[in-house]
């Protein structure tokens with residue numbers, strides 16, 4: 001019997017395996033992923049931004065884990081020779097109305113223990129001459145970038161060195177306390193960890209965990225620039241709308257120095273519908289169609305304006321125009337290379353009638369469940385794994 005079987009070999013599943021084996025080296029740990037290669041979903045399709053941790057409300061898991069996760073990921077990258085690009089981030093304002101929101105963000109960051117500075121236009125011009133702001137901006141020196149594929153490859157290697165088994169092409173079709181059925185058949189297991197990303201709600205329901213949640217996937221599209229590497233020196237973000245969990249279209253500097261625009265936050269009909277009709281599922285589309293009206297009617301968000309502003313971003317010209325509000329030298333003809341689209345595993349809470357804004361980690365019978373592993377789940381994975389393992393119980 002395997003002691004611990006982890007469903008999902010994304011960064012969350014691998015980080016939990018890695019930490020479990022560090023603390024309990026005698027455990028027999030297997031990670032099963034339905035794909036035949038690593039990082040086919042969010043962990044390989046994200047912006048690669050090491051977030052600093054200033055967006056999140058101080059009592060949230062996101063706030064608690066991001067700053068620590070940022071340092072742990074940096075340490076990990078240093079140990080395994082994965083490059084981290086220390087670009088920092090500027091958050092710019094587009095009008096005077098956004099200045100109070102910028103100051104709120106600053107206060108939140110300070111409460112979260114994050115190094116931050118309110119800067120004027122002159123200092124912004126020194127840090128990122130291409131960015132534009134209205135009077136003031138925010139400077140976050142601890143935000144960075146790394147290549148998500150390089151990180152996941154290095155983490156899987158460390159898990160294997162510690163004795164973990166990564167089993168690819170193995171889909172877990174059903175599970176319950178003490179057992180799983182994979183594509184290879186029935187297995188007895190001591191404990192199941194649910195790190196199934198876009199399918200974590202389904203796995204949770206097998207154990208009676210998180211039954212109030214419905215998946216409301218949001219797609220993120222990216223466009224790479226043809227600018228020489230390093231022309232854009234810093235990540236450039238707008239002030240986000242505090243009522244929605246997404247950060248708005250921004251420009252980031254990838255680990256290789258290329259500038260990219262995105263991601264969007266467009267509602268997707270299915271969890272893995274990355275492009276065209278591939279990945280579309282009638283059952284999932286039906287569930288989204290039933291949940292979306294509740295999101296639109298929710299008093300907790302400004303869903304109508306979110307959707308009204310996001311849908312046009314399917315149009316390249318519109319997306320580029322938005323980005324040009326932050327960096328005026330952005331021209332449509334310079335951002336023509338599509339990046340790999342990603343889909344966020346965003347959950348809607350049907351009891352509270354709102355999007356779940358935080359990570360959710362819950363125990364279940366002989367199982368542990370990581371739900372709503374949305375951004376900044378890549379930055380926080382190693383810190384979240386420490387939390388999960390610190391509270392570890394096999395039953």
Ligand SMILES: Cc1cc2nc3c(=O)[nH]c(=O)nc-3n(C[C@H](O)[C@H](O)[C@H](O)COP(=O)(O)OP(=O)(O)OC[C@H]3O[C@@H](n4cnc5c(N)ncnc54)[C@H](O)[C@@H]3O)c2cc1C
Pocket residue numbers: 007008009010011012013032033034035039040041042043044045046047048049050051170171172173195196197198199219220263341342343344345373374375376377378379380
């Ligand atoms: C567009 C986008 C941009 C983002 N940008 C950032 C960023 O810049 N910085 C940041 O910190 N975070 C970012 N995030 C968030 C971050 O990518 C995620 O929080 C993180 O990757 C979640 O990891 P995961 O392991 O939970 O999910 P995943 O990487 O999706 O892994 C889950 C795995 O489970 C497997 N699986 C599912 N069901 C089964 C099953 N039944 N049997 C076997 N295997 C199964 C899947 O194949 C998958 O490989 C972004 C996310 C998106 C979508």
